Amino acid sequence: MSGEPDWQRPSPRLLTMRRLEVTSATAVLAVVGFVVLAFTQIVAAVIVAAGIVLAGVASLVFVTRRVRAWGYAEREDDLFVRRGVMFSRMSVIPYGRMQFIDVTAGPVERLFGLATVRMHTAAAASDARIPGLAADEAARVRDRLAELGEAQAAGL
């Protein structure tokens, strides 16, 4: 690869969103676990709740690293997408191979004004998505990729 590509990052709001998701899931689990056990064994309840909170903190660290690992780079002829900490993956998708591009935003993502861009090629195995782009940025990326794809489209 000629030089290190110019990596772009998802929006910083993605990190906030993921952290919030983990925190609220941990909180709900801990409270439920505590309440269920508290009627019979108060000691077990405290231990379980503490364990859940500890696991939550650990996954907070993992989530932070995972989100930071996401990146994409638009190059002249292809798109690079990288992700993953434990299993680090990098995909190279030529613009000409993209069949369609879709932008999705779930309810939580919409709350944060984020969207996920997903690229599809004729091969089922090539999975490339960029999560946590700001909504207008996602639309820009989609339009740009579609345009480049149109210009370089190649047959099967």
Next chain:
Amino acid sequence: MSEDSGWQRLHPLSPVVRAGRGTIAIFVILVPTLLGGRGLGSSLPQLAVVGVIAVLGFVQWLVTRWRIEGDDLRIETGVLRRQSLRFPLSQVQAIDIVRPGLARMFRVAELRLRMGGSTASTARLAYLNEKEAEPLRAHLLALAHAGEHAVPPTEELAEEVLTTVPTRRLVASILISDVGIVAELVIAGLIVAAVLTPSAVVGLASGGAAWLFAVATALWRRFNQEYRLTVARAEDGLRLRSGLVALSAETIRPGRVQAVRMVEPLLWRRLGWCRLEVDLAGRQRRRGESGSTGRQLRALLPVGSRALAADLLEHLVPDAPQPTRRAPRRAVVKSPLRWRFLAWERSDRAVVTCTGRVRRVTVWVPLEKVQSFRRVEGPLQRRLRLATVHLDVAGRALHATLRDRDRAEGDEALADLVARARELRRAG
């Protein structure tokens, strides 16, 4: 031969053939009742059901019609839910002629157009007159090649037979294939058990009956499908013909091959045999589909020598390299069984990778067909400074994997292959 305009119907016997086993079952049930002399009165309910089915089949036939419209094949069907299907001929990957046993009896054939692209699906014309099917296929292929203004070929294209698989070798190869060996061992075990303790066998046999039946069906299907498989080369592509009871004929258009796989099971390697399979762009495997049907690839050579396979490969993937670059020694820690076979190589136009634990599997992928590249590095691989590079193609089951390469070599290969594939795309 069809006109380029005007709707056509399928063969009037289509519903009978399509019902297939049902038709046979109806005859088996009805004939004894009628011959039994109890008169029509007692079998009236059965007759009514058969009548309804026959009428439904007839109506289905009546409302189904097809025609060629410029570059498209159009099929209209359905009574309540009317469907109008359009298949662009430029996206045809292959056209098959399939003739199940019953269809052969009535001299009809089914035409199957396998489509690629985003509309990936299969267009079926079931059934046509046997005599019509072959010219229609040639006509459709010509249209697919040249677009609207093609002149339908007036005569059969000349073809050169490349190979035919001898029946004895096919039987032998099935008997010593992985599944075959296991089935034989189980049967041998049952026989030994029967001699020693006859009482225990009944329980064993009834328990394993379903499994044995499934294996026997699978082996039979393979034999039936690959019986006397003949590969011939013609101007419109490679033609495959095979079958014992159900005949099938298909044409693989040049340049439509997404990947080729060579499989060498343990015992076959001793004999220098291998199996060559082709993957074309087509319908992706659906979630609900069972692994065996979705992943089944078309065998180009059910069994043959490596030299013959190399010969055929030449027609499918031009400039095919042989795997020579082996994985580094330390990869044995990550893939202890596979390490022995791990290798890859590239030429100007294709990539080959080799892997496998008991069976050796070699996959060729033309570089211009690669849809995307992926580089993956797992935790153990990072420790060992290894990386895996995947090359994804639009086929149904195959993709090339450069497994457990040295990290630097992997990065270099990725950059190199991406650049080369780009050049080929531009040129093509």
